[in-house]
Amino acid sequence: MSALRRTSLRWVLVNRLVSLQAMMLTGLVLAVVGGLWAGGYLVALEPEDETISVIEGALDRDPAGTLVVRETVALAQQRATMPELWFVIRDGKGARISQGNVPPEFAHIGDALDDIGQARLGWNVGDTPRATARMRWVDSAAGRVQILAGAGGTVPWHRLALAILTLFISVVLPILAVMTLTTLIATPVVVRRALLGLNDTAAQTERIDIDRRGARVSLDRVPEEIVPLVAAINGALRRLDDGYERRQRFLVDAAHELRTPIAILQIRIESIEPGPYKARLLEDVRRLAILAEQLLDSERLRQSVVPRSDIDLVDVTQHVTSDLAPLAIAAGYEIAYENSVERAPMSGDQGALERALANLIHNAIEHGGRHGKIVVSVTSTSISVTDQGPGIAPEDREHVFEPFYRINGGSRGAGLGLNLVREIVQLHDGTVEIHEGSNGGTRVTMTFGKRRSLR
Template structure:
């Protein structure tokens, strides 16, 4: 995942909003600065400023090698002296060292003897006047140290002095605003995005519940943000196309299975008329397998639409009938056939025809893969289980889950299409049960049909 392009929509929005705010504020500062410079150059912002003389003296103050206070002849100080011949000031430090120039106005002279007791003051002839004061007293930090300055209020606000205050303005006012807006973005954006995406989370949860057995499902549009509606509509359209494709596929399989039954029946009749022998036995097995497969496809099609029409069926009766039907095929293939039951009747709720075909498929699977030796045992237990045992080589534990995959065969090139066990598993799931693979006592395979609920016997 790229750091510059995170997958998280929340943090992508946070980053872009914060960047947009930073760019906007930067442009705003530049515009304000440019306008201020233009106004300053035009003389519109230069006016009276009572601290101009004090600022000029502060920047010019220094000390000589002996540590005495002195003034550097700065351009600002030279201009101030040229414009105001009556310039006056008194500069003193905490040790009592003093530097002065000019004559202190008579009205302000008394304060010079009390400077030790003054920290900061604005001196006016009349307190009711709104004009700038006649003098200022203030302790300031200078290149010569912290000094007290008493001076008049000459001069104006210069353009450079105004520009010098811009960084301070940025630090004191604009920077806190930037920090607060960034923090607000980091806190508020994830919350707003989560609230806006609540409906999308509900749609995602509903989408997770969609299953192949639930067709015609559409995701709701009323709870998702308007920007996500086209995506949800596209998903609904795709679901609709899948439903139509599934329906066409289902109708094709049903039609194909129905059409195959007649030629399979004709083929079985012609094979039965052949002389007895190994080739006839194999042909009968193949014809029977085709007949079972066609019947199972038809049963799955019917059960897919009619799972609510289950009735009580007797597992003992189903197993007995399957053993009777397939015993000749098993005998011809070289097996013994055995049937065991723990009770006279074991009743479950289901479809008689599809369960009979599922068990037929298991028995035929045992005939195909039992190595043509030993006994094929079909047993019905009172707990609602039908077991089919053979004396073959069994099924390795690491392949017991894979054999239920469609078109999956343990031995490539073997007989069959690899659909039988998948169909059995589907039939058992439709009946609320499951199919298990185990090891028979003889070392062969044990296929077990397990039903969840057994009806009480009468």
């Protein structure tokens, strides 16, 4: 299943803002139109206009050219809707037709409006309620005529819809286009500026790792809406730190507790009569002791500052090789020491480097197949340990530096040894690599920068 597509916050805001603006603007326009129409100020939608349009459609002239009003279906419907319908029709030649009860005040007013295209005739607010009228010159089938009609009637829904559509196209759409363009330009800028603090938060979070415990994400520049999320992250980091501390205390306590029974077990095994199993039992006990020491070493590396002093890689290599030579010989190996330089000075922690080299030799003893030669060599910038065992496949060479990694799920693994080697070498600004030996087997090389100081 493909990953869910992420949506940009800026475009979510743009879409929602534009939609909200469109709805608000449309609602505002409809409210204004409705208010004007209800208050009698919207001339274009007056019902009198519909009355005049109906009368215009009924106008004609008889064969003699006399102005006549035919009884059309629309006019009949208008009369049924407006029983009080009245109107006065005049042409430019003085011909005149009137129907209904024309109020006296409007009977001859049309004569004075020949030069007016249209007019709405009524009274001031507060005057005694009286009849109102609407006048308009139109081009009908009977020619250009003036129609004066009384108020009343209703506006058909299609005319209202057409008026609203016209208003929407001519007013709402241009305003909405300007607002949309403004939103498209302004929203990304506003979002980017508002989330600058969130970028800093992401950068702070990116720098948090296992070696920087206790770190927390600052809330100084975080938007208020994001504060709960950042606070939750800080809470999760605090719980992880607490759990990690508990785990580390357990490992240290367990390693300390194991040292005493392991030492007692070793003494008891050494006191038994020599036999075929005594050497193997002693080797297994030494492995347990080494594992306990590796657990303590791992915690020391994480909790303390590694001391720095002037040391010599040649001295380190000679000392560790001579100490572990009896163990290698007892396990069935021939062990050799090679050096290409008399001295290899550098700045570092001699104890840590001795433990790293000892771990490499112990690994060679444990996984070298119990035959052949183990060669420990030193140059001006490196120390290598080579065995003639089955070797390590290229795809596993990086993984064996992980704690307790097992090759192909089997029993052979690096335990904590190679993991500690890598940590110690990295503290000395160096690298550790695994290659195939010249005669098969495995060659592990620790390389350091000459005379380089610790981090």
